[in-house]
Amino acid sequence: MIWEDLRVLVVDDNANIRRLIATILQGVNVKSVREAANGHTALEILRSFPIDLVLLDYVMEGMDGPAVTRAVRGEIDRDGRRVPVIVVTGYSEVARLNVAKEAGVNDFIAKPFTTKTLLQRIARALSQDMTLKEMETLALQRQRQLRVGS
Amino acid sequence: MSDKNSPGDLKGARRRVSWSAAFSVGVPEIDADHRILFELIGQMRDAATAFEGDMVTGSVLAALADYVDYHFEREERVMEAVGYPEEKQHAERHARLRKKVEEFVRRYNQEPSDGLANELAEFLEDWLNHHILDEDMRYRPYAENNRAASVAASSIGIEFFMDSEDDAVTGPEERPA
Ligand SMILES: [Fe+2]
Numbered sequence: 001m002i003w004e005d006l007r008v009l010v011v012d013d014n015a016n017i018r019r020l021i022a023t024i025l026q027g028v029n030v031k032s033v034r035e036a037a038n039g040h041t042a043l044e045i046l047r048s049f050p051i052d053l054v055l056l057d058y059v060m061e062g063m064d065g066p067a068v069t070r071a072v073r074g075e076i077d078r079d080g081r082r083v084p085v086i087v088v089t090g091y092s093e094v095a096r097l098n099v100a101k102e103a104g105v106n107d108f109i110a111k112p113f114t115t116k117t118l119l120q121r122i123a124r125a126l127s128q129d130m131t132l133k134e135m136e137t138l139a140l141q142r143q144r145q146l147r148v149g150s
Numbered sequence: 151m152s153d154k155n156s157p158g159d160l161k162g163a164r165r166r167v168s169w170s171a172a173f174s175v176g177v178p179e180i181d182a183d184h185r186i187l188f189e190l191i192g193q194m195r196d197a198a199t200a201f202e203g204d205m206v207t208g209s210v211l212a213a214l215a216d217y218v219d220y221h222f223e224r225e226e227r228v229m230e231a232v233g234y235p236e237e238k239q240h241a242e243r244h245a246r247l248r249k250k251v252e253e254f255v256r257r258y259n260q261e262p263s264d265g266l267a268n269e270l271a272e273f274l275e276d277w278l279n280h281h282i283l284d285e286d287m288r289y290r291p292y293a294e295n296n297r298a299a300s301v302a303a304s305s306i307g308i309e310f311f312m313d314s315e316d317d318a319v320t321g322p323e324e325r326p327a
Contacts, residue, residue: 112208
């Protein structure tokens with residue numbers, strides 16, 4: 001897996017968590033990390049840029065994690081390819097996790113998390129869903145579609 | 151934020167150290183680690199100051215401990231690769247610091263507190279500051295512009311974090327009801 005080429009979106013209303021995740025990823029040479037403070041902004045980014053993986057807070061004002069995930073599954077996924085979504089949450093009651101799972105979340109990380117956990121979950125989600133190469137092709141297609149559409 | 155690093159800043163009680171060229175040890179990968187460590191120390195202070203609580207501060211603390219391990223491993227490989235004569239003593243200092251960080255993490259996990267996080271941040275900042283300038287600089291003449299150093303420095307990467315079981319709980323089915 002080529003971590004340098006990975007394009008990650010971090011969605012969390014807490015700026016310190018966004019900064020932390022960005023720093024951890026930077027530490028392993030991930031070059032592209034975008035940040036969104038809410039679900040609305042997250043979807044705008046997903047519509048405009050190729051994203052290989054979403055790290056998503058559960059509890060947020062407006063759209064919560066499951067709502068964002070449903071929008072990703074309905075609007076962003078294409079050709080049977082799913083953008084891996086990992087929910088990072090401090091609220092890991094079974095009921096909540098089930099809602100997120102039904103919405104189409106790939107995996108969960110409980111806060112507080114270790115760097116090891118974060119990176120291992122990312123690696124697993126990526127290997128489950130598709131190869132980076134496949135994602136790249138797909139992302140490029142999506143970008144072209146967007147350009148044609150505008 | 152231009153006054154953040156000025157010695158006369160009274161508000162923050164003490165000045166913060168961030169990476170600058172003065173800290174360069176002549177190996178870009180190691181410099182990059184040092185930057186990350188200073189950044190994480192700053193984040194720990196910010197989290198503790200903002201009373202973020204365990205979910206954020208605990209995550210920053212864990213990242214700091216993980217990156218300390220990662221960085222020391224890299225540095226020790228470099229020192230060995232270039233035949234740095236004081237490698238053993240240097241690695242012993244690393245081992246002592248690692249123990250100290252582990253002890254902090256253990257205490258924090260028993261009873262998470264912003265005070266303790268702040269204490270560790272201040273301690274680590276001082277330690278790193280002096281360690282880079284006084285200890286790491288001593289291997290610089292051996293390591294800079296040395297191909298063996300850059301090979302060793304880039305011999306450690308993401309696999310470092312992949313090798314052992316991760317410690318968090320997964321999905322709903324793995325949790326007690
Ligand atoms: Fe060192």
